[in-house]
Amino acid sequence: MHEDLDIELDALQATYPEALTVERCSSSAKGDGSAERLAITFAAEPRGLEEHQRFVSATLQLDVGPSYP
Numbered sequence: 001m002h003e004d005l006d007i008e009l010d011a012l013q014a015t016y017p018e019a020l021t022v023e024r025c026s027s028s029a030k031g032d033g034s035a036e037r038l039a040i041t042f043a044a045e046p047r048g049l050e051e052h053q054r055f056v057s058a059t060l061q062l063d064v065g066p067s068y069p
Contacts, residue, residue, distance in 0.1 A: 002069055009040070019043045038064040 013020050023039040040062040046054050 005038075005064070005068060009038075012042075016042065019045070035066045037066060038062075040064065 009022055013022065019042055021041040025037055025039065026035060042060045042062075043057070044060065045057045
């Protein structure tokens with residue numbers, strides 16, 4: 001994966017530690033990491049509100065392939 005993407009993901013994980021999930025997996029049958037893919041899931045909810053005051057939430061899922069960027 002591209003070095004800039006790792007930096008961006010580190011920043012997002014520091015900002016949203018409980019909302020961001022990053023899974024790295026190899027799409028190659030050998031499992032040697034030559035065709036690494038990322039599955040990024042971000043659970044977005046209003047911040048700073050009590051749970052009963054949160055009326056909207058969303059889950060964003062991104063799949064980043066080996067050709068990124």
